Amino acid sequence: MQIYKGKSVFGGTAIGRIRVYSKGEQQVKRVRIEDTQRETARYHEATKQAMEQLAELYEKALKEVGEANAAIFEIHQMMLEDDDYRESVENIISTQKVNAEYAVAQTADNFAQMFASMDDDYMRERAADVRDISERLLSILHGKAEQGILADEPAIIVADDLAPSETVQLDKEMVLSFVTVRGSVNSHTAILARTMSIPALIGTELSLDADIDGKMGIVDGTNGTFYVDPDPETLDRMRKIQQEENEKKELLQTLKGKENITLDGKKIMLYANIGNMKDLATVLQNDAGGIGLFRSEFIYLEKDQFPTEEEQFQIYRTVAETMAGKRVIIRTLDIGADKQCDYFEMAKEENPAMGCRAIRICLTRPEIFKTQLRALLRASAFGKIAIMYPMITSVAEVRRIKEIVNEVEEELSSQGIAYGRPEQGIMIETPAAVMISDMLAEEVDFFSIGTNDLTQYALAIDRQNPSLDEFYDAHHPAVLRMIEMVVENAHKAGIWAGICGELGADLELTQKFLAMGVDELSVSPGRILPIRKIVLETDVEAYKAGNTGV
Structure with a gap:
């Protein structure tokens, strides 16, 4: 073994x-030619055929894996039509008087080497794309039929x-x-x-x-x-x-694809909480309707220096594209309390849970905040991104956030950089935010209730202190009443309200949340299907009739 x-x-x-799959690298010989115009025409005809093949692959991928994931074949078409790539091939043919195969292979080597030497991970990966489109051109020029990966048994x-x-041509049955x-x-x-x-x-x-x-x-x-x-x-x-x-x-399979609708027709959104891109596979596997909480602080926690705008942009863009049009709610950095980054050089605090954390860092250090907002706004052009701000306690904070967002949008516009118009929401995780949730609802597009911190602050219990476990009651009536109050105020203002804290995954409370009118539950991916099962089996009105009060 x-x-x-x-x-x-x-x-x-x-x-x-x-089954070992070998591409069998195509041998390219350098052949001197006299009719450069004819050779250039061969290259143009091969490009035309390659474009047609990629269009077919795009349509196939569109049906199987969705628009965002099929976009790679549109990118390949753009690369084939890229002026720099085309001019390089044509120049090699005309100046060196060589065959189109050699010119394509030489251009592929040059461009792939250029991409591979770049610092940015995303750009380095484009080296493989250049080789892919070039191999396609060489196959056509050599008169070879397009081949997929074949197997006579799985x-x-x-x-x-x-x-x-x-990959997209893989016969999934085999x-x-x-x-x-x-x-x-x-x-x-x-x-x-x-x-x-x-x-x-x-x-x-x-x-x-x-x-x-x-x-x-x-x-x-x-x-x-x-x-x-x-x-x-x-x-x-x-x-x-x-x-x-x-x-x-x-x-x-029995639950996959089913809408999250109760027996009496009430709908709820079931989303997933994730900390990084590695979690996306389980999100898709468990049929989540979207991502209700992307913890962007892990991007910062996994590094020993501030992540750049480009690094963040590539991560947010990948998540948005992978979710293929489903809502992706990204929480702005929630550093502080139990999540510390040395390079932030935060002053030591006696009570960090109530100190300078989350949105307070963003508003007092706007240069960090603006870098993340630029990345988020740029990435929102590639999918359905929503931005969520943590630890809000006042209307003034929300209005200041909106001012900074406007400043960033103006900067991007002046620089000619494309960006989207993502939904703007806030986390309700302090008693203060609960009590003014009617006022806050007038300022934002949605609420997401962070029950972990809300319970901690409502009960005045440090949730990191194991010696207080016997006093910590996640089902405390005060916490449940606050959730109900937030949902009611959200609906009065015409916005939706969800729960992204651990309480959202508590199966004992699923029916209660349905009765409260909670619009969305965002939980760890593995909890999606168990919750869906309860949703599908619940008659909300019958539950309300048999359960009065919180």
Whole structure:
């Protein structure tokens, strides 16, 4: 048995025969030609055919993985038509008097090397896109038919790397999983794989020799492990794990795609809470209607210096594109209290839970806030992003936030940078915000109730102090009444109100929240389906009739 470690792109277990996929690099010879115009015309005709192929791939991907994920093929079309790329090929043909194949291959090498040397991760990944479009052109120029990944039985596909065009052509009925030596968790291919729900590993250090082709393999997408020719004990253990996963999938399939509507027709939005892009796979797997809380502070906590605007933009854009038009609510940085960053150089506080944290940092250090807002506004042009501001206690804070947002929009406009018009919401997590929620509702598009801090502040109990556990009551009537009050005030002002704290995932309270008229529950991805089950089985009016009071 051989064991290899890789980075997980999508979880789950796949067991089957291994099929080594080799692209068979196209050999390109440098041939001197006299008729440069004819050779240039060959290149233009190949480009036309490539554009037609990409258009077909776009339509196929649109049906299978959604508009945002199909966009890679539009990007490839744009790259084919890029003036710099086209002019490079044409210039090599005319000045060096060489064949179109050589000119394309040389341009591909030059551009891929240029992208690969860039500091930005997103731009480095474009090197693979350049090679992908160039390989497509070379196939056409060589007169080869477009080939996908073929298998005569369901198999684990092992490759050096898989281009997005190859991934979308996978026959899902014949592919159990794929394992690649190279690749990035943020690449278009990885996003497509997650959307297609194919267990996958990238960055797996293995040799692509013929010895493993046809052998039994196991992909443990959960733990990032690839077993080749597993021993009987490992095979038996992983088959049991796979059986458990399949049983869970059966439950998933029965509830997947169903609307979150009660027996008497009340609708509720079920969204997911995530901390980073790695969580997106479980969001999609559990059929969340959107992301109700993206904790952007983890971008800051995972670094030893302030993340740049471009770094943040690429993360927010990827999340928005992956969610393919579903609402993505991104909370602005919530640093402070139990989440500390040394490079913020915050003064030591006796009571950090009530100190300079969250929106208070943003309003007192606007340079940090504006960098994040620029990234968020830019990313909102690529999906349905909403921005949510934490730890609000006054109308004045909200109005100051809106002023800063307006300043950032003016800056972007003056610089000719595209941006969207995202919804603006706030978290209700202080008693002060609850008591003036009628006033706050006039200023924003939505509320999201952060029950963790709200309970802490309402009960005057430090939720980080385990010695106070016996006094901490998440179901305290005061907390539930405050939630009900916030929902009522939101509806009076014509906006929606949700819950993104831990209480939203408490199955004992799901029916109570439905009765209160809560519009949205945002929970950890694994809680989506259990809550959906309760929603589908509940008659809200009957529940209200049998349960009076909070």
